Amino acid sequence: MLKHFLVVIIAISAGSFLYGIYNYNVEIESNACQMTYMFAPPQFSRIDFEENDKFRNYGLYYYNEGRISIEVHKTQFTGAPVIFVPGNGGSYKQVRSLASVALRKARDSATGIHLDYFTIDYNEELSALYGDYLERQTLYLKTCIKIVLKLYKSTEQAAKVIIVGHSMGAVVAQAVLRDSEFSKFINTIVSLSSPINKPILVLDEKIHAFYKSINKNISVGRSSLKLNKNSNFCCATCSRFLMSNHTNNEDKNLKNVLIITIGGGNRDVLVPPGFTISKYSDIHAMTMSIPKVWLSCDHLSAVWCLQLVQVINRYMFDISASDKQNFVYFTKDRIRREQAALTHFVKLNIIQSKEINIEQEGRHNSIWREDTLRVFSKAFKEGSKSNFIQLIPLRRHKKHTKLCIDVTQLEPDDFLFGCTVKSRFNNDSFCQDKVSLSHNFQILPSIKNKMRSVAILDINNLKKTYVNWTHVGFFVRASRKPKMYNVDMFNPAERNMVFKLPRWSTFQKTILVNESSQGTLYYKLLVQGIEETFPTIELRIVPLSCIGDLNSIIIKMCIPWAPGFNKYQIIRDPSAEVFYVNVPVSSPIGYNSSMNPISLEIFLDPLCRYQISYKFSIVGTMSRIAQQFWHWLPSHLTAVILVILKNQISKFHDESSTKGIRPYHGYFQYASLYLITGCRVLSKFLTHNDDNESGGDFSIYPAVIIHGTAIVLSILLVFSVWTAIILNAYGLSKLINWFLLRSVLLPIADTFPILFAAFLISLAIRTCGTVALIITCALYLLLISNAYSDYLENWLLKTAVSLHAKVRSFYDKQNGISTTPTTGISSDTTSLMSLIRCDGMNNFSFHLSLFNLLIIMTGLNSMTFVAWVKDHRIVSLGTDPSLLPTVIVISSLGLLWRLKSPKKIFSFRIGYRIASLLIYMGAGACIIYCQDALYKLNYLIAGTFVLITGMELLGQCYKKFSL
Incomplete structure (x- = not known):
């Protein structure tokens, strides 16, 4: 049961990663940048x-x-x-x-x-x-x-x-x-x-x-x-967050x-x-x-x-x-x-409007208007011929303590203020104790040069600060430019909504607002539980009905522990576009995200009614995991291959084991998944995060997905190499291999492997380590291909003889001819397979594991090869990072080829167990130390080759002295 469960996890992990790669650009909008053109050459x-x-x-x-x-x-x-x-x-x-x-x-x-x-x-x-x-x-x-x-x-x-x-x-x-x-x-x-x-x-x-x-x-x-557990850069007083x-x-x-x-x-x-x-x-x-x-x-x-x-x-x-x-x-x-x-x-959205003398401006050529409605709007489609002063009473709506004023095409001469209206006679109004509130305006992203400015005022705070105030006013200077403003006074308990990150298993959407009322300008959503960079929430704002053409929706997201990461997004087509909620950096260790949640401010079109809903986004989450953790694949792939190699070596003492002739033997496994939990526990004690303020302790989900993908990738890799071996042995390139490589390189490498290894090392010193690695990969592939070709020829020959013996026996039996059974040849293909000893170059799965490690190491050092090709002088003896691991690996391979490894010594059980344990520890080190520092894989792979070579040398000595 457990086996089937783990296989399902591997399949789901690989599928999820591929799904994330396929939707890699799910959050990416179209390019809206304007080109810059030169006015002269x-x-x-x-x-x-x-x-x-x-x-x-x-x-x-x-x-x-x-x-x-x-x-x-x-x-x-x-x-x-x-x-x-x-x-x-x-x-x-x-x-x-x-x-x-x-x-x-x-x-x-x-x-x-x-x-x-x-x-x-x-x-x-x-x-x-x-x-x-x-x-x-x-x-x-x-x-x-x-x-x-x-x-x-x-x-x-x-x-x-x-x-x-x-x-x-x-x-x-x-x-x-x-x-x-x-x-x-x-x-x-x-x-x-x-x-x-x-x-x-x-x-x-x-x-x-x-x-x-x-x-x-x-x-x-x-x-x-420096961040602490209570840092909140979404508060109004934190705009100058780094100046101190x-x-x-x-x-x-x-x-x-x-x-x-x-x-x-x-x-x-x-x-x-x-x-x-x-x-x-x-x-x-x-x-x-x-x-x-x-x-x-x-x-x-x-x-x-x-x-x-x-x-x-x-x-x-x-x-x-x-x-x-x-x-x-x-x-x-x-x-x-x-x-x-x-x-x-950062702060150009704070408008420094010109302060207006309301007493003087309001007496001449001005229209005063007081609206007692909670929601209303005013449009000047052809501009205003006279000054216009809108008064909004503060004490009429006791439960509605927030005031939102949305202005299209706000100009410096427009003025937001608070005052005490004392009297009104002869169509004149007078304000006393006037104070400017224009600094509360913030500019929102605009479309088609229609600048939209919004001010959100806390009426209770204004009452406490200015006890005698009766109104908030908005002064509009006479102008020919079209202009419009909307006013929405609301109860913050109805517009401020708190919700948590849904569980991964939750697929249905949750409705926050079933239908907003007409004239609604503003909602504020507080999201708790998003502390890592990959969980994603899908927020949808769907228009239900509109009066006239639908205008855009603007969403502003603020992450309290990430200064400067505010995000504005214009939703032009709400029925088709989605806003994805996630964070660019993980919250600091010990940060209280429940007390300081992510803030989402939604600025709506007042002419529409909306439904607001959210759900956990599988596509967004998988896309983020693919974007942020794909570079873990080399370390997890190396760990998977090391676990497979460990399992192969641990069975060297088993005399009845002949499965090594199958190149893919050991790759269909799930045991390497057990590494994830153990490595997470050990990493707490063995690693130290230099940046204590930033979160780096990710949950187990990305590691499982990446590791499951690495298992599938290892299977695809071994079958790709196997295909290359078959094509090389019996494909179109066989003629070239026969006349050039097989007739020249292979005899030298097979007869004088130490000498050939010395040549490759000198080549690495003369050029760069990656050049020698590329040639070593090609030679290793040819050696395995040559051994596999001989094996297939031997296997086909014995199978043909066996079939001939069966046919001859059947024919003699039908004709009543008495025959004596043949000796030395089994009539069963399985027994023929067992006659082939699973050691030396015939242990294809063992050598394919080493070859895959060599391929990974060559890929990790490919940039050194690019630098060397571009300029030979750049990569010198003292600056080649691939040289030392290359020398170690080639030296080890030369000895392994010389010893015709692996030589199975069935009494050397303790040596194989120790080597298997050390290789398994190396697989754990890949995950603990090398997920981000990929260069360390070079030394782990080189150490693996040294360990296997040492194991073979000790095994030979043990066999010699035991006899």
């Missing part, structure tokens, strides 16, 4: 300097536009310097959108403020996948900072540069801060879609060391964001550097949102919450999306100033830079 002028000889593949360029290129060293630069740093595989030409918008903005400006954009060419290196690039790129960036500043004659202007880094370029920029001699030259770092705090994939130990070095050095001179992030004990240079991190959102499938915030960030924002952007950017569009490019340039122009000689520089005032960053990236 772009020019990239190379800047040559002496240090270029040390970095032959790199380059520094100045961006300009026009048909005539400029000579950099003969040009006097007067703008504020900006350096663009491309990321993984990025081009220096990606700067053109940012720089072109800045040039156009400078030409349209009368202030003389302009920016000089410089860009770095890193030869499109894959710095996210090969760690040796990172330190070289950092050193070159330091050199470029010095060279750029030397181009300026103004000492005040030349003091600071702004670095805009995309992807890994921002990580390199942050690495410069490790050196205090260079951090003093940096004004601000703007990070675009960058894994700034931790890497996406750790295929290389140097990537891990690079990030660790950044955290270690910067943490000494700059404090990081610093202490007096910090390094002055590091403290003055403003770090702004920007994430792309759901469209960026390469760098998930949770990776884009640095623990040292001053300001963090997602593109869908940045004012005037309001959309999600994919990884590449972050550098050319016009809406985002304009906001970044506005910020840099805002913090720029010019001296008496008209040299432009970035201000050193940190408070001013922080305020500007908050204005452009």
Whole structure:
């Protein structure tokens, strides 16, 4: 019963993962970014300097536009310097959108403020996948900072540069801060879609060391964001969440550097949102919450999306100033830079309206109107010829203590206020104790340039603060522009709803609002129980009836423990679109999510009635698991193969076991699932989370799904290799193998395996380890194929003889001829199979397990091969991360081939048991230590080869001395 249950779990896990891959883009909306166009041909002028000889593949360029290129060293630069740093595989030409918008903005400006954009060419290196690039790129960036500043004659202007880094370029920029001699030259770092705090994939130990070095050095001179169990960044007083992030004990240079991190959102499938915030960030924002952007950017569009490019340039122009000689520089005032960053990236939705003198404006050419209705609206389709003042009484509706005012096309001259209405005569009204409330307006994402602003007021708080107030008023300045406002006074107990994350087994939807009333503007939903990054709730808002055309619905999501991760989404077609509720980062350990739930604010169209429902989203959850945990597959696949190898070795002492001739023997198993529970318990004691504030202890569901997928993947892998062996032995390539490989390489490898292993090791040292691994894989496949071909020929021959004997016996029996039974040949195919000894190269399942481990190791080091192909000088003897594991594996394989392993020694039971136990421990280590640090798999696989080789050597010695 248990066996069938585990098999079902494996099947469901693999199916769920494939379902998640199929729906990988389920949350991704269409690309709404506008293209950025140059108004003149772009020019990239190379800047040559002496240090270029040390970095032959790199380059520094100045961006300009026009048909005539400029000579950099003969040009006097007067703008504020900006350096663009491309990321993984990025081009220096990606700067053109940012720089072109800045040039156009400078030409349209009368202030003389302009920016000089410089860009770095890193030869499109894959710095996210090969760690040796990172330190070289950092050193070159330091050199470029010095060279750029030397181009300026103004000492005040030349003091600071702004670095805009995309992807890994921002990580390199942050690495410069490790050196205090260079951090003093940096004004601000703007990070675009960058894994700034931790890497996406750790295929290389140097990537891990690079990030660790950044955290270690910067943490000494700059404090990081600290969260506690009661942190709530959704409260109104937490908008300046990172401005007080610093202490007096910090390094002055590091403290003055403003770090702004920007994430792309759901469209960026390469760098998930949770990776884009640095623990040292001053300001963090997602593109869908940045004012005037309001959309999600994919990884590449972050550098050319016009809406985002304009906001970044506005910020840099805002913090720029010019001296008496008209040299432009970035201000050193940190408070001013922080305020500007908050204005452009976080808080532009706070409207600073002009304060209006109601007493004076209300006397002349003004219309006063007081509505006692709880819900009403007013439209000025052709504008208003006179000033209009709407009064809303505060004390008429005692249970309805929240007031929502929704205004379309709010202008700076429009004014929200509270006051005491004393008297009314001659059609005039007078307000006393007037106080502006316009700061409560927030701008919502707009469609077709219809700006929508909403203010939500707490009437009880207003009454307590201003005891004499009787009304809230809204002043509309006379204008020809069409305008509309809606008022909704409601009971918060009816609009604030709390619900918990449904169970995985719950498939039916739960209705929160069966039918909203006409004129409803606002609902607030509080979601409890979502503490990890993959559980997803599907929220549906379905219109039941509408008066006129249906307008869009806007949803704002705020995660209390994740500053800067606010999410706005425009629901254009509510009947077809779904809002998925999940979190970008797990809640901190010990965080009370029940007391601080996720906040969902829903801004509705008042002309419609809606039904609001939710349910657990299987498709969203599986999609998130596939997105966030796919990189666990190599470690779990390695663990599965190690468990299979352990089971194969543990049966070497069994003399009756002949199943090893089946290549797939042992792969149809479920015992490796038992590793998951044991490893989860052990990881509590054996691992330490460096970032105690962030959650990293995921529930068991992702591990089971990934491990079940790895089991199925191991079966597909072994059958693929088996197919390749059969094709190689009897396919179209047999002729080539016979004349070239089988006649040359195989005899050498079979006769002189140690010599051939030495040749492969020398090749690895001369080129790179991955080159030798690729050749070793090809040779190993040929060796197995050759042995399998001989086995099949022998098996077919014996089967043919057996069939001939059966036919001859039947014929003689029919003709009454007496025969003596043949000896040496069994008439049963099974007995023929048992005559073949299951050791040496005939133990196909054993060698296929080793071959699969070799394939995994080669794949893990494939980026080293790419780097070597691109530039042989990059991967040298001291910088090749694959060299040491490669040498160990090839040396072990050479000995195994020489010993014609495995040699089954049936009396060596204790040795096989010890080896099996150690391999099983290695499988557990794969899951505990290697899920995120994939480079450690190289050493575990190499250690497995050493262990098996040692077991074979000890077995041979044991057999020799026991005789």
